[in-house]
Amino acid sequence: MPSPADIFDSDPIAPVLAREHARSKGDEARLAPLRAKIDAAKADGTFSYDLYPRDVYLSIEPAMGRFLYLAATSIGAKQIVEFGTSFGISTIYLAAAARENGGVVTGSELTPEKAERARANLEQAGLAKFAEVRVGDALQTLKSLKGPVDLLFLDGWKDLYVPVLDMLQPVLRPGALILADNIATFPQELAPYMAKVSDPAGPFRSVLVPFDSGLGYSAFVGDEDSGDGWPASRQGSLEAIARKAERRAPVEKLKTAEVAVEGGLAGDSRGRFRDRAVTVLAKEGWAAAMTDLGLPGDTDWTIRRANLLTQGVPLPRAPGGVIRVGDVLLEVTGETRPCSRMEEQRPGLLKALSSDWRGGVTCRVLKGGNLKEGDLAQTLISPPERARPSLPG
Numbered sequence: 103m104p105s106p107a108d109i110f111d112s113d114p115i116a117p118v119l120a121r122e123h124a125r126s127k128g129d130e131a132r133l134a135p136l137r138a139k140i141d142a143a144k145a146d147g148t149f150s151y152d153l154y155p156r157d158v159y160l161s162i163e164p165a166m167g168r169f170l171y172l173a174a175t176s177i178g179a180k181q182i183v184e185f186g187t188s189f190g191i192s193t194i195y196l197a198a199a200a201r202e203n204g205g206v207v208t209g210s211e212l213t214p215e216k217a218e219r220a221r222a223n224l225e226q227a228g229l230a231k232f233a234e235v236r237v238g239d240a241l242q243t244l245k246s247l248k249g250p251v252d253l254l255f256l257d258g259w260k261d262l263y264v265p266v267l268d269m270l271q272p273v274l275r276p277g278a279l280i281l282a283d284n285i286a287t288f289p290q291e292l293a294p295y296m297a298k299v300s301d302p303a304g305p306f307r308s309v310l311v312p313f314d315s316g317l318g319y320s321a322f323v324g325d326e327d328s329g330d331g332w333p334a335s336r337q338g339s340l341e342a343i344a345r346k347a348e349r350r351a352p353v354e355k356l357k358t359a360e361v362a363v364e365g366g367l368a369g370d371s372r373g374r375f376r377d378r379a380v381t382v383l384a385k386e387g388w389a390a391a392m393t394d395l396g397l398p399g400d401t402d403w404t405i406r407r408a409n410l411l412t413q414g415v416p417l418p419r420a421p422g423g424v425i426r427v428g429d430v431l432l433e434v435t436g437e438t439r440p441c442s443r444m445e446e447q448r449p450g451l452l453k454a455l456s457s458d459w460r461g462g463v464t465c466r467v468l469k470g471g472n473l474k475e476g477d478l479a480q481t482l483i484s485p486p487e488r489a490r491p492s493l494p495g
Contacts, residue, residue, distance in 0.1 A: 115228065126189075171195045173319075174199030175202050183244060190223040192255060197227075241265060255283075260288045260292050282317065299318065410427060425482065427479045430473060
């Protein structure tokens with residue numbers, strides 16, 4: 103992953119950001135004549151964001167922009183949503199992350215003139231194809247979005263933070279980030295929002311990041327009982343690692359392994375097939391197959407000839423799902439279809455592995471690294487098209 107310095111301090115993005123950040127510093131001069139009127143309106147309850155001039159930026163600072171980029175790239179966010187695009191400064195940072203992740207930013211801006219400038223800035227920064235700016239009321243422009251949404255950035259009218267979040271909550275994926283600016287700048291206006299995302303009984307876990315304007319950082323953990331049969335934590339562990347040097351070679355069990363974007367799991371014969379370089383098998387699915395065969399659930403999993411065995415993590419059941427194992431990122435490319443060799447291992451095994459994705463998933467490597475038994479395993483993106491699992495018990 104490129105560092106923020108590599109991206110935001112070089113052409114073509116650097117000059118666009120330098121110009122727009124410089125222009126945003128003029129906000130104080132634009133607002134100075136109106137400051138008393140705005141403060142009085144807040145005090146007497148008549149405040150409206152229409153009091154702000156149409157050329158005011160109310161922009162994020164550069165450090166926050168780089169934070170947004172790192173937050174988005176760290177979770178592999180592909181579908182990023184922005185409420186309050188303005189002139190597109192924050193959109194540039196988010197679009198750079200979308201480019202890195204193979205995704206897109208969908209933004210909403212009420213003022214047509216600002217949206218037009220934002221599109222021009224994105225074009226000049228070379229990021230136009232990674233962002234869409236929709237003009238109008240966000241409750242209308244964003245309501246048609248399909249899941250899974252990986253990151254939501256809130257920086258528009260403060261009284262709409264809760265309605266926008268409520269509208270998009272059904273399409274947030276487990277683990278999605280909700281980042282909300284101006285928590286410190288507008289504490290009264292955003293009190294209802296903070297109450298919502300800070301409720302310990304709710305589906306969010308939140309902290310305040312101490313930028314001058316105050317950035318709310320929330321993770322969507324989902325309902326305690328998701329109803330889909332998977333553990334509520336939606337994360338588990340890497341139970342075991344294996345490889346085979348050649349197509350019909352014996353399977354070798356490993357305690358540690360190196361995984362690379364080119365070549366997959368080191369020493370494994372599948373590495374030459376980039377789109378199925380690594381195969382992952384869920385222990386729960388394997389145990390269910392063994393139950394069908396009347397065998398113990400802990401029957402040696404290596405007869406499946408998979409690379410990684412996970413426990414407690416819901417493997418995505420559609421292409422595009424993303425799994426993190428240790429510091430390795432894997433993108434699901436499809437179901438690992440059992441072949442006739444399974445019958446050679448155990449009679450009936452082919453049929454037992456052919457339902458409910460029990461045979462596991464094939465993956466390409468998005469980010470390489472080192473693995474060891476016991477590493478954390480998480481589903482970062484789980485496309486809604488995946489089938490419901492059927493687990494024993």
